[in-house]
Amino acid sequence: MSCDFLSLAQPGVQKLSPYVPGKPVDELARELDLDPASIVKLASNENPLGPSPKALEAIRAELAELTRYPDGNGFELKSRLAERYSVQADQVTLGNGSNDILELVARAYLAPGLNAVFSAHAFAVYPIATQAVGAQGKVVPAQDYGHDLEAMLAAIDGNTRVVFIANPNNPTGTWFGPQALSDFLARVPQNVLVVLDEAYIEYAEGSELPDGLDYLAQHANLLVSRTFSKAYGLAALRVGYAISSAQIADVLNRVRQPFNVNSLALAAACAALEDIDYLARSRQVNDAGMAQLEAGCRALGLRWIPSKGNFLCIDFARDTTAINQALLRAGVIVRPVAGYGMPDYLRVSIGLPEENARFLAVLAQVLSA
Ligand SMILES: *Cc1c(COP(=O)(O)O)cnc(C)c1O
Numbered sequence: 187m188s189c190d191f192l193s194l195a196q197p198g199v200q201k202l203s204p205y206v207p208g209k210p211v212d213e214l215a216r217e218l219d220l221d222p223a224s225i226v227k228l229a230s231n232e233n234p235l236g237p238s239p240k241a242l243e244a245i246r247a248e249l250a251e252l253t254r255y256p257d258g259n260g261f262e263l264k265s266r267l268a269e270r271y272s273v274q275a276d277q278v279t280l281g282n283g284s285n286d287i288l289e290l291v292a293r294a295y296l297a298p299g300l301n302a303v304f305s306a307h308a309f310a311v312y313p314i315a316t317q318a319v320g321a322q323g324k325v326v327p328a329q330d331y332g333h334d335l336e337a338m339l340a341a342i343d344g345n346t347r348v349v350f351i352a353n354p355n356n357p358t359g360t361w362f363g364p365q366a367l368s369d370f371l372a373r374v375p376q377n378v379l380v381v382l383d384e385a386y387i388e389y390a391e392g393s394e395l396p397d398g399l400d401y402l403a404q405h406a407n408l409l410v411s412r413t414f415s416k417a418y419g420l421a422a423l424r425v426g427y428a429i430s431s432a433q434i435a436d437v438l439n440r441v442r443q444p445f446n447v448n449s450l451a452l453a454a455a456c457a458a459l460e461d462i463d464y465l466a467r468s469r470q471v472n473d474a475g476m477a478q479l480e481a482g483c484r485a486l487g488l489r490w491i492p493s494k495g496n497f498l499c500i501d502f503a504r505d506t507t508a509i510n511q512a513l514l515r516a517g518v519i520v521r522p523v524a525g526y527g528m529p530d531y532l533r534v535s536i537g538l539p540e541e542n543a544r545f546l547a548v549l550a551q552v553l554s555a
Contacts, residue, residue, distance in 0.1 A: 198298075198317035205310055209519050220517050226544050227519040228535040231356065231386075231497050233419035235471060235538075237454070238464040241420060244457035245450045256449035263452050266459055267427060271399055276432040279439065282446045284385060284413040284426025288315045288350070290438040291381055291409065291428075295347045296321035303341045304350040305333040307358050307526050309383060312350040321347075331491050331499075331528075332360030335370045342378055349374065352383040353395060357523045357533040359493025364396035371405045379434070382410045385426075386495040388417035388465060389472050395494060399429060406431050414451075416496060417468045418458040423451035472496050475536035482546035486553060497535045499523065506532050512552040518545050 192200060208229025215222040260280040268275040281287035292315035296302055301322040304312040316323040324346070326338045333351055342349065351370075354361040362370075367382075374380055382398040398410035413426035425447050428438065458464065479498050483490050489501040502509060510522050510532060521533040534545060 196320050198320045198322075202314060202317050203525070205314060206525055208521050209514070211519070214514060214517070214519060218515065218517075225517045225519065226537065226541045228537045228541060228545055229519045229521040229533075230421070231416055231495065231535045232421050233416065233468055233496075234475075234536070234541060235419060235464070235468060237419050238458050238461040240457040240461045240464070241418075241454040244453040248450055248453040251449060254449070256445050256447065256452055258444045260447055260452055263425075263427075263447075263456050263459075266456055267429070270459060271429060273399070273402070273429055274432060277402075277429050277435055279428040279430065279435045279442070280447045280452075281411075281426045281428065281442075282448075282451075283415060283424040284383070284411045284428070285311055286424075286442070286446055287409075287411045287426055287428045287438070288312065288381065288383070289318070290442050291348060291379065292316055292319050292321070293441045294437050295379055300345050300347045301343070302348040302350060303338055303346055305338065305355070307331055307355070307528060308333070308350065309352050309356050309385075310526065316348075328358075328360075330360070331358040333362060335362060335366055339370065339373050342375060346375075346378050348379045348381060350381045350383065352385070353398070354386050354390065354494040356385065356495060357497070357521065357526055357528070357531075358491050358499055359495045359497060360491060361390070361395055361494045363394050367396045367398075367401065371401055371408065374407065376407050378407060380405070380408050382408060384410055385413045386416055387412060389469060389496055390494045391469070393494060402429065402431070406433075409434055414455045414458060417465060417472075418455070419464070419468065420451070420454055420458060423448070423454055425451040425455045471538065472536050475539065475542050478539060478542045479534060479536065479546070482542070482549075486546075486550060491531075497521075497533050499528070499531045499533050502530055502532065505529050509549075509552055512555070513545075513548060516548045516552070518548050520545070 211225045264275045264278040298320035302316040303324045306328045313323045409430035411428045415421035491499040
């Protein structure tokens with residue numbers, strides 16, 4: 187008689203649903219017998235430019251050292267991040283993607299009996315990281331799909347140890363401004379760690395979004411997480427980082443895997459950080475693509491949620507399952523967000539001009555069929 191190993195899992199894990207990623211190009215190609223080269227994937231907020239040539243060069247230079255463990259302290263990357271952002275290197279925590287940072291926070295600060303507060307329609311990893319360690323997720327209803335920071339403050343109780351906020355948020359693209367952030371930080375109890383997830387902040391530079399790093403000096407309970415997966419174009423390598431007080435960084439360092447960031451990722455991230463031109467191009471392509479998608483949606487009579495990310499959540503005012511299926515059959519992969527409580531929306535990542543055009547053309551056909 188075999189045991190039921192689902193019921194043996196800790197209760198938080200039993201209630202979890204696995205993270206659903208965007209459909210990989212090769213998977214759709216296999217399913218529909220399509221040429222992978224004919225498929226457009228706008229489903230995972232990836233950088234459509236391909237990686238920085240400087241990052242590729244750094245990876246090639248590193249290959250001969252693959253027999254060695256990576257630098258477990260990430261000295262070079264931490265130093266460069268510290269210099270770039272005018273912080274101390276001991277305030278930097280490196281992660282296997284910024285996803286890893288979110289898990290480190292949960293492992294270090296959450297446990298059964300404690301809770302984390304986050305918004306409805308927020309990034310799917312917050313509930314996963316929280317429930318995986320047996321803590322409770324307190325989901326706060328959103329306001330116009332964005333974070334209701336007032337309501338999030340009100341949801342904090344004596345057992346709250348972490349608040350996750352994403353600016354801009356994925357999948358909604360919604361954001362809050364500097365005043366809202368400083369009001370929020372001023373009122374969060376000092377023993378509650380605020381994780382400000384800035385995965386898309388590089389796209390918003392110079393806009394009305396606050397730079398979380400500006401608030402670190404006044405708020406010892408703030409941690410800012412960022413990633414090389416989006417604007418820096420290195421999603422496959424899995425590298426992200428947090429900047430916090432040195433004390434919080436020390437705590438996270440105690441629970442992380444000794445070699446959590448691999449040597450190719452470390453080398454590529456150092457090079458990408460210096461490739462100012464690449465980042466500027468990423469932003470240009472994104473701004474132009476956003477305008478292109480918005481104009482296309484307007485022409486089709488569709489509404490969308492205004493976004494500061496590299497993606498757009500489009501409102502179809504009806505269940506999008508059939509529309510998504512039709513897009514897939516035409517070789518266009520976007521992201522259904524029913525799992526985020528948004529069954530009437532599809533999230534579309536900004537691609538190259540020709541990819542955006544292909545999506546809009548196929549969509550027009552699908553909607554008129
Ligand atoms: C993409 C994303 C991340 C993390 O991505 P990594 O690849 O793990 O660095 C974190 N937060 C949000 C809101 C994201 O959209």
